[in-house]
Amino acid sequence: MKKRRSDGEFGHDPVKPGVTHKRRGSASVAVKNGHSRQGRSLISNAKNLLLREELVAEREAAVEVREKRLSTLEDEHSDNDGHLLRLRQANSHLVIATIEAHKLTEEVQAAKSKLHHLAHHDVLTDLPNRMLLQDRIGQAIELAHRQGRKLAVMFMDLDRFKNINDSLGHAVGDQLLQSVAQCLMTCVRHSDTVSRQGGDEFLLLLPFIEQAEDAALSAQKILTALALPHHIGGCDLHISVSIGISIYPDDADDAESLVKNADTAMYYAKEKGRNNYQFFSADMNVRAVERQLIETSLRAALQGGQFVLHYQPKVNLDSGVITGAEALLRWIHPEWGMVYPARFMPVAEDCGLIVPIGRWVLREACEQAKRWIDAGLPPLSIAVNISALEFRQSDFFEEVRTILDDIGLDASVLELEITESVLMRDTESSAAILNNLKNMGVQLAVDDFGTGYSSLSYLKKFPIDVLKIDKSFVDDIASGNDASAIAGAVVGMGNNLKLKVIAEGVESKLQLDFLQRQHCEEGQGFLFSRPVAAEEFAKLLQAHGSKKS
Numbered sequence: 369m370k371k372r373r374s375d376g377e378f379g380h381d382p383v384k385p386g387v388t389h390k391r392r393g394s395a396s397v398a399v400k401n402g403h404s405r406q407g408r409s410l411i412s413n414a415k416n417l418l419l420r421e422e423l424v425a426e427r428e429a430a431v432e433v434r435e436k437r438l439s440t441l442e443d444e445h446s447d448n449d450g451h452l453l454r455l456r457q458a459n460s461h462l463v464i465a466t467i468e469a470h471k472l473t474e475e476v477q478a479a480k481s482k483l484h485h486l487a488h489h490d491v492l493t494d495l496p497n498r499m500l501l502q503d504r505i506g507q508a509i510e511l512a513h514r515q516g517r518k519l520a521v522m523f524m525d526l527d528r529f530k531n532i533n534d535s536l537g538h539a540v541g542d543q544l545l546q547s548v549a550q551c552l553m554t555c556v557r558h559s560d561t562v563s564r565q566g567g568d569e570f571l572l573l574l575p576f577i578e579q580a581e582d583a584a585l586s587a588q589k590i591l592t593a594l595a596l597p598h599h600i601g602g603c604d605l606h607i608s609v610s611i612g613i614s615i616y617p618d619d620a621d622d623a624e625s626l627v628k629n630a631d632t633a634m635y636y637a638k639e640k641g642r643n644n645y646q647f648f649s650a651d652m653n654v655r656a657v658e659r660q661l662i663e664t665s666l667r668a669a670l671q672g673g674q675f676v677l678h679y680q681p682k683v684n685l686d687s688g689v690i691t692g693a694e695a696l697l698r699w700i701h702p703e704w705g706m707v708y709p710a711r712f713m714p715v716a717e718d719c720g721l722i723v724p725i726g727r728w729v730l731r732e733a734c735e736q737a738k739r740w741i742d743a744g745l746p747p748l749s750i751a752v753n754i755s756a757l758e759f760r761q762s763d764f765f766e767e768v769r770t771i772l773d774d775i776g777l778d779a780s781v782l783e784l785e786i787t788e789s790v791l792m793r794d795t796e797s798s799a800a801i802l803n804n805l806k807n808m809g810v811q812l813a814v815d816d817f818g819t820g821y822s823s824l825s826y827l828k829k830f831p832i833d834v835l836k837i838d839k840s841f842v843d844d845i846a847s848g849n850d851a852s853a854i855a856g857a858v859v860g861m862g863n864n865l866k867l868k869v870i871a872e873g874v875e876s877k878l879q880l881d882f883l884q885r886q887h888c889e890e891g892q893g894f895l896f897s898r899p900v901a902a903e904e905f906a907k908l909l910q911a912h913g914s915k916k917s
């Protein structure tokens with residue numbers, strides 16, 4: 369009910385939706401007119417009051433009915449054409465909205481399945497990734513267990529893929545990986561799973577094998593297929609693969625151990641000369657444990673001062689004078705004795721310890737050179753090997769400068785040996801680093817020259833001083849005419865680039881004669897001296913060093 373004012377006047381109705389002021393105004397006039405016709409007696413006043421109250425009640429009821437009707441009509445949209453139209457419009461909006469919602473659902477579904485695919489596949493090759501493979505191995509193990517059957521897991525690692533990646537670039541490397549993926553797919557059955565683990569590592573699951581020999585047949589098929597050339601960027605690239613195989617239930621009974629054991633067997637295949645397959649055997653784990661032991665011991669070695677440097681003379685082939693020394697790292701282990709780089713360097717490179725070890729080598733070699741100079745020994749250059757990881761450290765140049773400054777060694781005494789494949793990895797940044805070093809006065813040598821896929825024009829763009837002809841070419845000198853011709857051509861190439869050429873690994877008089885005939889300027893090898901401790905090198909230098917200072 370509406371609230372009334374105490375003075376008997378009608379209260380002003382609060383404005384309600386659907387109630388117009390016009391209607392309220394005419395009701396009010398009607399009441400006022402009636403009032404003036406009834407005279408002024410009390411009775412008639414009372415009557416009027418009652419009448420007024422009835423009128424008010426009636427009016428309010430009418431307003432309520434109308435308001436109710438209006439709101440019902442709005443809800444139903446059915447009292448005239450306009451409302452029906454609104455309903456129709458509402459329906460068509462509903463249809464459009466439903467279609468849109470449907471489309472959206474489809475898009476969300478598509479995005480979801482794309483995400484799912486991405487999460488389980490390798491982006492480069494579209495092969496199943498590690499996660500999906502683990503899942504499939506798990507399922508295959510359950511099935512093999514129920515059926516009392518065997519299954520095989522193969523770990524495949526491309527041989528020397530890094531060389532191709534470094535020298536031909538990552539784009540070519542990626543295409544080669546795609547080509548390998550395609551090739552592997554053609555070698556397996558529909559039920560098998562080929563997966564890329566990352567880098568140049570692939571895994572293969574053979575969920576149904578009768579015996580281990582079945583896996584050997586598949587491995588042989590893969591070796592043969594991969595040996596064919598891969599046509600990439602107008603070139604024929606050749607690659608091989610090392611394969612390790614583990615068998616369920618013989619070698620392990622869970623996915624993780626099967627993969628780990630296949631990986632161990634793959635390392636063994638690498639050691640056996642690459643391009644072959646090996647089945648896992650328990651004693652291979654001993655090697656894996658040794659690798660782990662080397663890593664732990666290397667950390668202790670650095671802190672415990674277990675490293676020493678040996679020095680191998682570089683000799684002028686005409687005069688026999690020692691012109692320099694190459695610093696070579698030795699690890700004197702308290703129990704194992706002297707450990708050579710071949711045994712620990714790959715581990716140091718894998719775990720990154722090569723960076724602090726390399727810094728120690730650089731400082732120690734420079735300090736030694738300074739000691740020899742200060743002792744008045746004949747002048748020489750000191751060569752230090754720089755690994756890929758060291759060379760790519762952002763502060764490498766600063767580190768070299770700091771060491772030279774700290775020690776007070778003339779930059780021209782230091783020669784840095786960097787392998788061809790490291791330099792060719794990223795030619796632009798290599799050139800920038802080399803230029804900085806060159807401007808400082810450091811000598812730069814390309815190590816293992818001739819073993820990579822280098823473009824000579826690129827090499828010419830680097831500020832290189834020295835080419836070190838790889839030992840494999842020097843070895844060839846003794847083995848026959850054709851091979852000697854190649855060795856001679858490599859020396860000739862270095863000479864034509866107007867660089868100082870040093871032949872590595874000279875072991876015989878025959879090789880020395882040949883190199884002299886080819887006008888190879890310097891040599892290094894067991895024929896002259898093995899790498900020796902600093903004190904012994906000082907004696908060699910005293911006896912065979914250049915007398916001019």
Ligand SMILES: Nc1nc2c(ncn2[C@@H]2O[C@@H]3COP(=O)(O)O[C@H]4[C@@H](O)[C@H](n5cnc6c(=O)[nH]c(N)nc65)O[C@@H]4COP(=O)(O)O[C@H]3[C@H]2O)c(=O)[nH]1
Pocket residue numbers: 680695696697708709710713726729752753754755815872873874875892893894895899
């Ligand atoms: N059979 C034979 N071998 C000869 C002859 N002349 C020299 N050698 C050996 O050939 C290697 C030459 O060094 P590299 O090519 O730089 O190859 C080096 C180098 O790549 C790496 N390395 C050694 N020391 C360091 C280091 O301080 N830092 C880095 N980054 N790498 C190092 O380890 C490799 C092997 O070093 P080493 O075992 O000292 O082996 C040395 C040396 O002892 C020869 O006439 N016949």
